[in-house]
Amino acid sequence: MTISPGKKREKIDRLSELAARDDERGVSLWQEAFRRLRGNPAAIVGAIILLIFLLVAVIGPFLVPYAATDTIGIREGLIRPGVIPGPTGEHWFGYDHQGRDEFSRMIVGARQTLLVGVVSTLIGLAIGALIGGVSGAAAGLGGRWGRWIDTTLMRFIDMLLAMPSLLLAVSIAALLGASLTTVMIAVGVVSVPVFARLLRGSMISQANSDYVLAATSLGVKKSKIALTHVVPNSLAPVIVQATLTxxxxxxEAAALSFLGLGNPDTAVPEWGVMLADAQQYLGIRPSLAIYPAIAIIITALGFTLLGEAMREALDPKLRK
Structure with a gap:
């Protein structure tokens, strides 16, 4: 059976069109991940939640109707034993037990909560990445002495992992004394083993790649290979873990504040401190505990949704 010249030309033109359509520029790992995130409903929901949270934390304190420390209810004689007024047209969330506007304190408290979460995560990421980077480079490229360094560092990390995270955080906070800085340090130290283990494993996996073998055969120093090639290619799962952390x-910061190990100055609004203060007024105004609890849950849900979506987008084994 023969094909007419006209049909041949039509078939060739169609194939050429398809080839031209597929001949796109190559995209990086992050560009491909971003493309996948845009089509993931969970990632979109998480990103919207985090965007709202960031806007409230950054801009909100400049737009609140009342100062977070202004005891309006006491000054106006509205706060009495056993009486805490609820929401009104002027005070959307009502008053707290000291007559302060609860809505304004929730908005201002978002900034403190964001500060605690970001700083503690950065502490854990910096220390964990340092330990994991040294251990991973030593294990993958360091020879006999490298394996000894890796073993020593990992046994220290195993000791931290052997302790329950909340118990470790409470122990550190109790030793350092109650303060917001203490909460950041305690929560940051708890996350160190996770980052260290993750970066070490990723670097060891990268150390067995073909490009490392090629660079080694060309005489490139192992320290340069580790810093300029292995570490950058190993950071994707660490960044995803930072979002989840x-x-x-x-x-965990809210839990420490709830246990009385957070900022002792309750005039400074922070969702964990507000949740702790509300416990003794549950019979009068349970909403004082509901507001910060819901805010903490929704914010944590946003980070979790976005982090899990990023993990799926960046890990080929989990891609759908």
């Missing part, structure tokens, strides 16, 4: 950090 932010959610955990906010919850």
């Amino acid at each position: 932010l959610a955990t950090a906010i919850i």
Whole structure:
């Protein structure tokens, strides 16, 4: 059976059109991940939640109707034993137990909560990445002495992992004394083993790649290979974990504040401190505990949704 010249030309033109359509510029790992995130409903929901949270934390304190420390209810004689007024047209969330506008304190408290989560995550990321980077480079490229360094560092990390995270955080906070800085340090130290283990494993995996073998055969120093090639290619899962750790950090910081190990100055609004203060007024105004609890849950959910979507987009094994 023969094909007419006209049909041949039509088939060739169609194939050429398809080839031209597929002949796109190559995209990087992050560009491909961003493309996948845009089509993931969970990532979109998480990003919207985080965007709202960031806007409230950054811009909100400049737009609140009342100062977070202004005891309006006491000054106006509205706060009495056993009486805490609820929401009104002027005070959307009502008053707290000291007559302060609850809505304004929730908005201002978002900034403190974001500060605690970000700083504690950065502490854990910096220390964990340092330990994991040294251990991973030593294990993958360091020879006999490198394996000894890796073993020593990992046994220290195993000791931290052997302790329950909340118990470790409470122990550190109790030793350092109650303060907001203490909460950041305690929560940051708890996340160190996670980052260290993750970066070490990723670097060891990268150390067995073909490009490392090629660079080694060309005489490139192992330290340069580790810093300029292995580490940058190993950071993707660490960045994803940092997003997930932010959610955990906010919850753990709230837990420490709930236990009385947070900022002792309750005049400074922070969702965990507000949740702790509300416990003794549950019979009068349970909403004082509901507002910060819902805010913490929704914010942590946003970080978790976005982090899980990023993990799926960046990890070929989890891509759909």
